[in-house]
Amino acid sequence: MSDTTQISRSRQDGRAADHLRPVEFQNHIAPHASGSTLIEWGNTRVICAVMIEETVPRWMKDQGVTGGWLTAEYSMLPYSTLQRKPRDISKGKLDGRSQEIQRLIGRALRACIDLEKVGQRTLCIDCDVLQADGGTRTAAITGSYVALSLAVQKLLGSGKIPTSPLLSPVAAVSVGLVNGHPCLDLNYVEDSTADVDMNLVMNAQGGWVEIQGTGEKGTFSTEQFNQMLTLGKAGLHQLFDLQNKALNQKS
Numbered sequence: 001m002s003d004t005t006q007i008s009r010s011r012q013d014g015r016a017a018d019h020l021r022p023v024e025f026q027n028h029i030a031p032h033a034s035g036s037t038l039i040e041w042g043n044t045r046v047i048c049a050v051m052i053e054e055t056v057p058r059w060m061k062d063q064g065v066t067g068g069w070l071t072a073e074y075s076m077l078p079y080s081t082l083q084r085k086p087r088d089i090s091k092g093k094l095d096g097r098s099q100e101i102q103r104l105i106g107r108a109l110r111a112c113i114d115l116e117k118v119g120q121r122t123l124c125i126d127c128d129v130l131q132a133d134g135g136t137r138t139a140a141i142t143g144s145y146v147a148l149s150l151a152v153q154k155l156l157g158s159g160k161i162p163t164s165p166l167l168s169p170v171a172a173v174s175v176g177l178v179n180g181h182p183c184l185d186l187n188y189v190e191d192s193t194a195d196v197d198m199n200l201v202m203n204a205q206g207g208w209v210e211i212q213g214t215g216e217k218g219t220f221s222t223e224q225f226n227q228m229l230t231l232g233k234a235g236l237h238q239l240f241d242l243q244n245k246a247l248n249q250k251s
């Protein structure tokens, strides 16, 4: 039996170790937003929408920082999980996980844009998880790039900015060690049992934006780390192609 077959059998959904779940984008899902898409990534679904405010945060004005700003919010809808997840507002505060994820989304998307070229405005990205099955943060980042590109097209079309501020597409994917094997794109069952769980954010030029990796149930070797990076890179290049197709489809 080949190694790939063994790995496929050990994956909960029968995928090969280097296979992504199917990824699709449904653009313009939120008509009032400047740019929006519903990213469907296996059974994970996230709505990503960008709205533009014609102002910048107070701290930028106070500190004399020029250009624009980009910020992100992330939330899981109460019915996105098997057990109802109460809205943060009902507890009176944002939970730590949501805060960590929305900061990651903001950092990832700020890495793909020249904020000087945005002018004195704020790009607000909202990521709302409709259905969660692992990889919601990677779906949020990958979908947000598409929504942001659509919003930038609108800014360019209205003549508000003369040139595109976008530098290079950005996408994210998870990798991990499942039953000791490096695997691409973990679903919830795999994520919750993985020995190692890692989230990779990269731009289309191959520049790493962020790597979050944790040995949940043990450590990982440099060799395993490199194997996971190789798997992740191949998956990320597929995601850049899918983003590109989504942005070139007729709406």
Ligand code: UDP
Residues within 6 Å of the ligand: 081, 082, 085, 097, 132, 133, 134, 135, 136, 137, 138, 188, 191
């Ligand atoms: N999850 C859940 N309820 C929660 C948090 C997470 O059901 O309050 C599930 C959900 O399927 C999520 C997965 O656990 O996608 C993995 O969560 P993690 O914090 O690793 O983030 P993600 O993989 O979604 O970026």
